[in-house]
Amino acid sequence: MGRILAVANQKGGVAKTTTVASLCAALAERGRKALAVDLDPQASLTYSVGLEPDDLQPTIHDALLERVAVEETIRGVEEGFDLVPANIDLAGAETYLLGRTGREYALRETLEGLTDRYELTVIDCPPSLGVLTINALTAADDVLVPLQCEALSHRGVGQLLATIDDVKRFTNRRLRILGLLPTMFDGRTRHAREVLDGVGERYGLPVLPPIRKSIRFAEAPASGVSILGFAPRHPGAEAYRALAEELVR
Ligand SMILES: Nc1ncnc2c1ncn2[C@@H]1O[C@H](COP(=O)(O)OP(=O)(O)O)[C@@H](O)[C@H]1O
Numbered sequence: 001m002g003r004i005l006a007v008a009n010q011k012g013g014v015a016k017t018t019t020v021a022s023l024c025a026a027l028a029e030r031g032r033k034a035l036a037v038d039l040d041p042q043a044s045l046t047y048s049v050g051l052e053p054d055d056l057q058p059t060i061h062d063a064l065l066e067r068v069a070v071e072e073t074i075r076g077v078e079e080g081f082d083l084v085p086a087n088i089d090l091a092g093a094e095t096y097l098l099g100r101t102g103r104e105y106a107l108r109e110t111l112e113g114l115t116d117r118y119e120l121t122v123i124d125c126p127p128s129l130g131v132l133t134i135n136a137l138t139a140a141d142d143v144l145v146p147l148q149c150e151a152l153s154h155r156g157v158g159q160l161l162a163t164i165d166d167v168k169r170f171t172n173r174r175l176r177i178l179g180l181l182p183t184m185f186d187g188r189t190r191h192a193r194e195v196l197d198g199v200g201e202r203y204g205l206p207v208l209p210p211i212r213k214s215i216r217f218a219e220a221p222a223s224g225v226s227i228l229g230f231a232p233r234h235p236g237a238e239a240y241r242a243l244a245e246e247l248v249r
């Protein structure tokens, strides 16, 4: 009980948010208790579950600043999991945290006591290696790294892995890398296959079964549900179900 997974990559648009929403929906579908934490000031996760971030109070920002208990921020979402939402206020939390001693531990402290009530907590990281991502990695048991095969920047992954190593050395020795999750995979192009084959070897990391590219993923968020609710029999939905199953097995 109480496992925490961070979904991180400082590159934007690699399907972090999509992965968090889809995994939590897949867990809820199987009757598992899942909590999603939006740790991105852009609040895409909060928006994609059908909430209007700008109108929300309180959010993860208020909990990090110890203005409210984190329990007070929780929203139940349509697909059956719980969400700790965010909005643009979270951009201000970065500044606040930078001036605080023990800044790396703020999220771990905030979530303490809460995450034991869920089988899995999944944290959606912002597209940077700043203090918020470090907080997520410090709070987590595992980290999952989505990456887009086509536009893969090897240097970016190297930087992320270096950050993860730092976190392991200084703030969270138990952190494990679950693996690389190839997203928006186009199996028809030779380039995508080559990248996929090479990338795991290059970094000595497990490469999880890829999530195929499909326009259906881009259509889902506007309807307030994940691909699982939007197109339940779609191969993309099945791929996230299989991944969720692996995670709680
Ligand atoms: N497998 C996929 N195929 C096609 N588009 C996808 C896929 N997964 C996600 N997307 C789309 O790509 C865009 C970026 O995804 P998002 O999850 O917001 O990335 P991030 O959180 O890393 O910035 C979104 O429009 C999303 O709907």
Ligand SMILES: [Mg+2]
Pocket: 016, 017, 018, 040, 044, 045, 124, 125
């Ligand atoms: Mg995102």
